[in-house]
Amino acid sequence: MRRYGDTMIKAVAFVSAALVVFITASLIYFIVSKGLATFFTNGISIKDFLTGTRWSPEPTSEQATPLVGSLPLISGSVIISLLAVCVSTPLSIIVAVFITEIAPAWGRKFIQPTIELLAGIPSVVYGFIGISVLVPFIRNNFGGQGQGFSILAGFLVLSVMILPTIISVSTESLRALPEEWKHASYALGSTRWQTIRMMIIPAARSGIITAVVLGLARAFGEALAVQMVIGNVRQIPTSILDPVITLTSAITMDMGYTVMGSLWNNALWSMALILLLISFFFIVSIRMIGRRGSLR
């Protein structure tokens, strides 16, 4: 009887874990099959999809074949998330080093929990603050084609949003360094700055890079906060004040208004496929960084 109960429970636990695999597999199946339908059913060439800049999925009189050029979306996503990471990374490293090496005891006790608390602020709230403070500020001070809705607004909102993520993960990796290494560095007569620059940051490098990749992944996948402040114009931007569109914001705007199975809808799934592939890329990079970090 007891043996029977044990086997039962093990089976239930296994089925639950298998369910996670099943959900993931079906997600991937639908994204891949619907995402590829754009190319195989609707006959759009992959090159046109990735490098085209014109978007007109319904054929018109002067244009016989539908166009779903997505370069503006892809470039928008890449530009905004890379700029966000560039702003956030140095600030995050400064805060992480401050928390672990410089802050007095009260600072440690107070700063890290506060920052972790802020990681929980929902992304629509970031978008709302962006739309009510940042966008009018940019409109009044810099102008620009998008009336404030711009790349600048997008990446600033994102850079604040990913700060807590990068800070928490880098702080963890700085904490994990053996205390003796620091003692050794100080015993050799290094100043605190020399210790930070030549010992602490290089030693925690893999953890910090992981933190940055996690922040980049979060920025790349964020939809609403970005969609609210970037203006959503399908164009290749020429200035930081231009409105722009990203993969996630295009999906947000169009998914409710397109018919399942139409080219437009399939193109949205192709964008989801790009996002999926990029997620895989981030997962693989984090694993490789982790493996390299643990070998040393």
Place this chain on the structure above:
Amino acid sequence: MNVRLADRLATSIFWLGTVFVLLILGFLLGYILLHGFNSISWHFLTSPPETIRAGGGIGPQIFNSFYLLFLTMIITTPIGLMAGIYLAEYAGRNRITEAIRLSIETLTSLPSIVVGLFGLLIFVNKTGWGYSLMAGALAISVINLPFLVRISEEAIRDVPGELREASLALGASQWQTIWRVILPSALPGLITGWIIAAGRVFGEAAALLYTAGMSSPILNFSNFDITSPASPLNPFRPAETLAVHIWKINSESLVPDVRQVADGASAFLVLTVLVFNIAARWAGRYIHRRLTSDLNN
């Protein structure tokens, strides 16, 4: 440059940088809460939104958010816990375990708007439910589940091995050990994790826009017949949540006091999430103390 001078300079840059970041984050929080307090009133929190006039509230949206959270946690907590038990207690080092871990990582890093797209196809269209609480709860479950599995696994792994060995040595079966020894010791960690997960679900919007929908029918809060479309408890009615409401009124609302409604709704949302996070820390510590009578922690 003199090394002492460089050290001082670097120290002051670290101070400045940190103060700068704290100021930004403090400004964010202060802005939301100060603006919000002016628009929050009992009337605002309990009355339904207006479509064209000023003076609407967010009552149904608050109810929808909590009800959706409840449905999601009912779906994901047992599955997450059992899957966490599997990974921590049973899983060997093999292909299957590797597939489970890779799935969890994939689900965690997939943008939530993609899950929303998937939910629109499967839970809204293929099931024929239309925009509904249940479709929303299932979509959010996809996002929440990997998080809960990870929390459960970590909480269970944190239980000292000696407890497990002692229990098994006394002749308890594996399931008795898990149920009577490991889960009670893991409880503080589990509760903390569950509450943090609840806070994340509460703030999620992207996956809900086209699954739970962006409208709420007129609700009759004295109607407890869950099959009636006007009953707040009916899981197959459309339900706009608080986070979705903030997004929607900012992009397409006609009411003249959009700003005030959005201010109030954001403040309420942020306050609730903060309460969840603070409660998570406090609850974990409290339960740990009650279970172990360890007064130092």
